[in-house]
Amino acid sequence: MKKIALDCLPEGKQKAVTMSFDDGKTADVRLAKLFRERGVKATFHYNSGNIGRETYVTEEQVREIGRYHEISVHSCTHPFLDRLPLPAAVSEVMEDRRQLEKLADKPVRGMSYPYGTYSEALVNALRACGIEYARTIQNTGEFDVPEDLMKWHPTCHQSHDLDGLYQRFLNKKKHIRIFYVWGHSYEFDRDQSWERMEAFCDRIAGDPRIWYATNLELADYITAMRSLKFSVDCSYVYNPSAADVWILVDDVPVKVPAGAQMQV
Numbered sequence: 097m098k099k100i101a102l103d104c105l106p107e108g109k110q111k112a113v114t115m116s117f118d119d120g121k122t123a124d125v126r127l128a129k130l131f132r133e134r135g136v137k138a139t140f141h142y143n144s145g146n147i148g149r150e151t152y153v154t155e156e157q158v159r160e161i162g163r164y165h166e167i168s169v170h171s172c173t174h175p176f177l178d179r180l181p182l183p184a185a186v187s188e189v190m191e192d193r194r195q196l197e198k199l200a201d202k203p204v205r206g207m208s209y210p211y212g213t214y215s216e217a218l219v220n221a222l223r224a225c226g227i228e229y230a231r232t233i234q235n236t237g238e239f240d241v242p243e244d245l246m247k248w249h250p251t252c253h254q255s256h257d258l259d260g261l262y263q264r265f266l267n268k269k270k271h272i273r274i275f276y277v278w279g280h281s282y283e284f285d286r287d288q289s290w291e292r293m294e295a296f297c298d299r300i301a302g303d304p305r306i307w308y309a310t311n312l313e314l315a316d317y318i319t320a321m322r323s324l325k326f327s328v329d330c331s332y333v334y335n336p337s338a339a340d341v342w343i344l345v346d347d348v349p350v351k352v353p354a355g356a357q358m359q360v
């Protein structure tokens with residue numbers, strides 16, 4: 097019997113880099129451009145109640161950022177969602193989603209929790225409302241695939257030792273690893289750390305071993321990978337999703353095309 101492992105990203109890669117920035121201040125425009133010029137993909141989480149206000153991005157800027165990066169929910173008004181009555185918390189998320197979808201021109205399916213706080217009741221309600229991943233602010237210092245996409249803990253904050261952590265990430269030899277950085281674009285202004293981020297992105301850009309993905313692209317892939325259907329003896333696999341998925345068969349990457357049923 098062949099050895100099967102759900103342990104591959106697209107094209108048989110095993111490493112991904114993703115960026116996640118909150119609150120929608122005007123510095124998002126510079127940050128989105130910095131990433132785009134280096135082929136790095138990011139997710140920007142917006143409070144629709146703030147879009148267009150002084151020091152915040154405009155609707156047109158959100159549209160522009162969304163052409164390359166992902167636009168994602170951060171609630172309408174940035175409350176502690178876990179301390180609101182549940183219907184009010186759900187409204188904060190759904191209304192934000194409704195407003196952002198007018199700018200994204202597609203379903204907006206991800207979010208980050210304001211202040212990183214959540215409850216089990218909130219997670220269950222949001223999942224039922226079509227939110228497919230949600231990021232916390234619990235830095236793990238690690239690169240693991242999230243067990244529960246609704247409690248997606250990042251690797252580190254933008255101010256942490258990116259170079260040191262990245263070297264440790266590259267040194268990992270086995271399994272899917274995700275280098276996940278979160279933060280706020282305005283902190284680069286406040287801390288005068290733009291050059292540091294530019295240098296870091298120059299360092300990580302253009303590496304054929306890396307999949308540069310938005311949060312949602314990763315979430316969609318992980319969901320598709322976990323949705324593969326195998327026969328009991330694992331000799332047949334069916335991929336019901338609309339995404340190609342790669343698996344390891346005796347440690348060799350094998351593509352399972354979208355919608356295909358095949359012998360492995």
Ligand SMILES: [Zn+2]
Nearest residue numbers: 118119210211
């Ligand atoms: Zn925030």
